[in-house]
Amino acid sequence: MTAAGDARDEGEQMLSPASVDANDRAIDTAFRPQHLDEFVGQQRVREQLSLVLAAARARGQAADHILLAGPPGLGKTTLAMIVAHDLGRPLRLTSGPTITHAGDLAAILSALTEGEVLFIDEIHRIAKPAAEMLYLAMEDYRVDVMVGKGPGATSIPLEIAPFTLVGATTRSGALPAPLRDRFGFTANMEFYPPEELAQLLRRTAGLLDLELPDDAIMEIALRSRGTPRIANRLIRRVRDWLVVHPDAAPLVAVRDTLALYEVDELGLDRLDREVLGVLIRQFGGGPVGLGPLAMSVGEEPDTLESVVEPYLVRSGLVLRTPRGRVASPAAWRHLGLTPRPTDAQPTLMDD
Template identity: 65%
Template sequence: MSADRDPGAVAGAGILDAGSESDAELAFEGALRPKSLGEFVGQTKVRGQLELLLQAAAMQGRSADHILLAGPPGLGKTTLAMIVAHENGRSLRMSSGPAIQHAGDLAALLSSLLPGEVLFIDEIHRMARSAEEMLYLAMEDFRIDIMVGKGAGATSIPLELAPFTLVGATTRSGLLPNPLRDRFGFTAHLEFYDDAELTEVLRRAARLLGMPIDEAALTEIAGRSRGTPRIANRLLRRVRDYALVNAKDADLTSVRAALDLYDVDPLGLDRLDRAVLRAIIDRFDGGPVGLNTLAVSVGEEAETIESVVEPFLVRIGLLSRTPRGRVATKAAWRQFGGRAPQPTLLDDEL
C-alpha cells in the first residue's frame, strides 16, 4: 500500500485499491520500457556490443551467449534482458536470486525451459551456493545432475536441458564467485547516465504518456535524477501528478515546486541523503564514523545506506570512504553551510 494512502480505509477496499494501484504502476513502467535496442537510450557501448552478439547468434541459428549485466539499480538491466529476448524472437522467463535458495528450485526452473528461451535471474549474486554450483554445469553443457537418495546409496542422474540463454543481473558483481562469472560469454558494465541522456529518456517518456512539458522542465528533472533513468521516470510522474492536481502546466516552475514538495533538491539529494550527511557533520564532527553507527543514527538499515545512499554521495564528492569509516568531504560541509574542521596531528606525528 502506498505511503500516502489513508490508513483508516476499510480492509476490503484497501485490497482492491492496492491491486489497482499495483496494476497502474506496472502499466506505467511497462509503457516506458523500450522494446528494442534502437529505442533504448544511453549505454551506447553496451548497446553496440549486445547488438553484435545477438546478430551473430541469429546468423548462426543458435542461442546467444550467456550475458551478465552489472551496475547500480535503475540503469536498465531488466529492460535489456527483455530486449535480448525480443530481439531473438524468444520468450523470457524471469526469476531472482533470493527466490532460488535450493538446488531443487533451480532444477525445476531449468528443466521447464523451452529450446532457445531466455532465462533472466535478477540479483544473481544472492542465489544459494548449492544452486550456483548446479548452474555451472547447466551453463556450459546444458545438463544438470540430480541426486537421488542420501549417503552411500545416493545416485546421480543426468538430466539434459534445452539450450537456453542466461541473462544475469547484479548490483554487486564482486560477490559473484569466479567460476560463475567466467561462464558468462559477455559481461556488460552499465554506467550512470549524463544529463543529456536523461533528458532524452524523459522526452521519450513524456511523449509516450501524452504529457506536454517544456525543455527547461525536462532538463531540471534530469539534473535531479542522480544519473538514473528509473528515478527520472519516477520524478516525471510526480511532476505530472502535481500539474494535474494544481491545474498547472508542466513547466519549470511546476517542476521545482513538485520536487521541492517531495524533498528532492537541485543536486538530487533526498531526505535520507541529507540525513546521512547531517549525521556525519553534526553528530560526528565530519567523521570518520562506522557504517553501523551511522545507520543507527539515522534509523535505517546498514545495507540501505551502503547500497542506496553511499554510491551517489561518493560519486558526487560529498562522502568519502576510509578504512576508519565514512567522512564528509569539504564539499559536503559547504553544501550545508559549514566549514570543515582543520585536521589535527596525532601524538606520533608531533
C-alpha cells in the first residue's frame, strides 16, 4: 500500500462515524455528574435528597420513593442516576408512555432485585391500570396478577423485592393523588439562575477542551432559559463554530453561533418568536385561547403549553388570564412594536 493510501486509511479511521459516535457518547456520559456534591445548582433539593439517601444507607434498607418534579432539562434523569450510584444499587430505566398495560409493569417489577432503583420518566403518562398496580407495589412490595378472563379470572399475589422508585414528571398535578401521596420525598426543581448555569458551563467547557472567557460563558448562560440541557447544547454548537472558525474571538463566536441558531438575547428561539408574533399581529396581543394559538403556528397545544409557554410566562412576555393568553408590553417591545393601549390590567390565572 502506498504512503498516500496509508495516510488516507489513517484519516478515515480517525474520522469514522463509529469513532465520532463513541467520542460523543463519552462526552455525554462525562457531562453527567456521578455524585450529589458534583451536581451544580438545586441546593435545597440536594440537601434534602442527601438526607434521604444517607438515612437509607444507615438503615441498610431501600430508600423512600422519590418524585422529581419540574420543567424539562433540569437534571431529573441525572439525579436518578446519582440516587442509584450513591445507594450502590443497580438502576433500571423506563418511561411512562411505554407502560401501556399492567402486565408491562408487572414484568418490570418482578425482575427487580432487592434495593434496585427503578426510574420511570414521564411517570404522569403511565397507563391507569399500571398506575393502580403501582400503588400496591410501592406500599406493600406486592402486585396482584390476574390470570384468565371473565368470571373465571383469579388474582394471584406476587411478592416483589423491596425497591426504590424514582419518578420524574413535568406535570406533577397530572399524577393521580394516590400515586403522588405514596412518594416519601418530592423534589420540586427550579430553573437555574445565570450564575449557576455559568458554573455548569465552565465544567462542560473543560470536558470539551474549550477555553472560553467569563464574558463568553455568561453570554451563553443568559440565553439558556435557565436550563442546563439547553446550556450544554449551545456550548457544543459554539465548539463546532470555533472548530470551523478557529481564529474567531470567543465572544464573537458565541454571538455568531447563537445568531445562526436563531437564539436571541432573551434566549427565545424561532418558535418562541413565532408564537409572540402570531399572538400580537394576528390576535392583536390577545386574549386568545391555547387551541387557536397552537393551530396558527402549526404546533400541538401540548407542545406550546409544556415547552414554549412556561418560559414566555416566566420571562414576563405572556400573561395567562381567564380569557386566554395575552402579550405583555415587554413582548411588543421585544418584537420592535409599540404596545397597544390597555384600559385595565388583565386578571391573571391562579395556575
